[in-house]
Amino acid sequence: MQKVQIGVCGFVVALLLAGPTLGQDVNQTVINCDRYAASNNDLATTAGRAGVRFKDLDTEKAKTACEAAYAANPDIARLAFQLARVEVKLGNYERARTLLEEALAKGYTLAAVELGLLYDTGRGVEADLKKALELYQLAADAGWGVAYSNIGDLYRLGLGVEKDEARALELYNQAIAKGNEAALGRKALMLAGAHQEGDDPRPVVSALLEAAIRGEAVGSAELGLAYLNGRFGLPVDPVAASVHLKRGFDAGDNFGGLYFAIIEMARWDGHFERAEQLRRALQSIVDSEDHENRGPALALLGQFGLITGLNRSQVTDLIERAAQLSPDHHIVLNSRANLLVANGDLAGADALLEKAALAQPDWAPYYARRSIIQLRLGNAEKSKELETQANNARDGQYLLQFIGG
Known part of the structure; x- marks a missing residue:
């Protein structure tokens, strides 16, 4: 039942503090860009900060900060990448592509992932899955987990390559080993979709639980659906279903938010505060770019x-x-x-x-x-x-x- 678009995990950046030769003002511009444009997929964010999910990116603050940092520090390749991330969110794909190509030319291999996404989805360029795969592979060869996950998506769905779920599972496991948590949800979703009546449900449940425990959006939402419908040997448990669907939604899975709303609407007891919370949740999906x-x-x-x-x-x-x-x-x-x-x-x-x-x-x-x-x-x-x-x-x-x- 769950549906996922390819490449939602495509923004990853290795953030570095500004070097000691930079002045304090310049250091602060770099830190500000890191603060507002660091990806949640990053494993080494500045000063230990968590990154910002793409859906939560504040484009106004991030663009101001990253324009200043990029202008003052043209040799720091990751700043071009972070500014490109903002431009993608704003729909300025031509400039985003130019910035990504610049970052990649300066040796910042994570730019290959986002550049691949532009070709993958045909944003600002003609869609070219072969080119996207080449770019993802470049980043994968450099050791970035998100690239393995995106290649896994292509094999799972048979896009630009022959469909091969065994290969997709292998790639998702490689992504997970590299620390890419989104691949946990992809793996769980694939195993759930391939499960047939009579199959051993334990691998599916294990994958769903691992994803949910790690707070991964897709896996949490899919686990919620499994509890709602009593799938994979799990009991029908509307409380667990609602909890996991809400966690998936809070982590960025709007599909889970829809089914959370369906459960809550069905059993609404007239409580005004619950009604307002539900309206706000649905309105946030309406106001999103989803x-x-x-x-x-x-x-x-x-x-x-x-x-x-x-x-x-x-x-x-x-x-x-x-x-x-x-x-x-x-x-x-x-x-x-x-x-x-x-x-x-x-x-x-x-x-x-x-x-x-x-x-x-x-x-x-x-x-x-x-x-x-x-x-x-x-x-x-x-x-x-x-x-x-x-x-x-x-x-x-x-x-x-x-x-x-």
């Missing part, structure tokens, strides 16, 4: 508005905006269906839920909601058929108890 999950987050905001008594015109606006962004997403289709039910259009709601179930055929709640609608439409036989499908569906069984007529 185009894949913004539409579903808007839809869930609208759906929660129906539950909490938000003005109907505001609810409609949220769900219509969601439909413009992600018209075929199953979460958006479900929220549109709920709005139609509230407006008395049962047939229209049933048609949307049918599309949602086709998009997510293992999700029990969609069949259960259709069963109720069909009963209200007078189609008892169809309602019973859908009820059976709901009871037989693999995922979302816990949520059926909250679905009523």
Whole structure:
């Protein structure tokens, strides 16, 4: 169920304190750039500071600091890299590419990872997976774990190379050995996706737990989904599911945030503070640059508005905006269906839920909601058929108890 885009872990930088020959003012400009633009993937940040995740990068502060540091210290190659990181966040891909090429030419091999990402995703250049792989390999040869992880993504998904999950697993293990925690989530996700009924679930659970214990976003969210749906021999445990989905979301996985919201909405008890916390979490996804999950987050905001008594015109606006962004997403289709039910259009709601179930055929709640609608439409036989499908569906069984007529 989990989806991950290639290369989300592509910003890594080896931060060094300014040399003793630099003056105090220059030292401070370098430290400021390090403070605001150091990657969270860095293993040696200045003065022991944790790096900043790309999604949390404050472009205004980082650009000001890194422009000054770069101008004053043209021989420190990593500053060109850090400034490029800011330019990527701002969408200034041409300048980012120029800065990355400069950093790489000066021997800063980590620039090859971010430069590879530009070719990988076609940002500011024509997409070229062969070129991306060459650049990732250059950084991997220099010992950077994130490069191994990105190459692993290519083999896992069969992008630019023949799909080879065994090779991907090998590369993820190499990345993990180099200290790249994001590879923990990639490994867990791959093992979970390859797991078949009857397979030994222990390798999957072990990988999920290792990722979650280390606070890795994707692995935490995937573990939360496993607890929600009782997968890989784990029990259905909505409390554990909610905790791990929230941890995944807090660590940067917006997909986990969507399913955390779905659980919390289902069991909302009217507590105002919890409602506000949930709205803020969903709004943060809407306000992010995560185009894949913004539409579903808007839809869930609208759906929660129906539950909490938000003005109907505001609810409609949220769900219509969601439909413009992600018209075929199953979460958006479900929220549109709920709005139609509230407006008395049962047939229209049933048609949307049918599309949602086709998009997510293992999700029990969609069949259960259709069963109720069909009963209200007078189609008892169809309602019973859908009820059976709901009871037989693999995922979302816990949520059926909250679905009523």
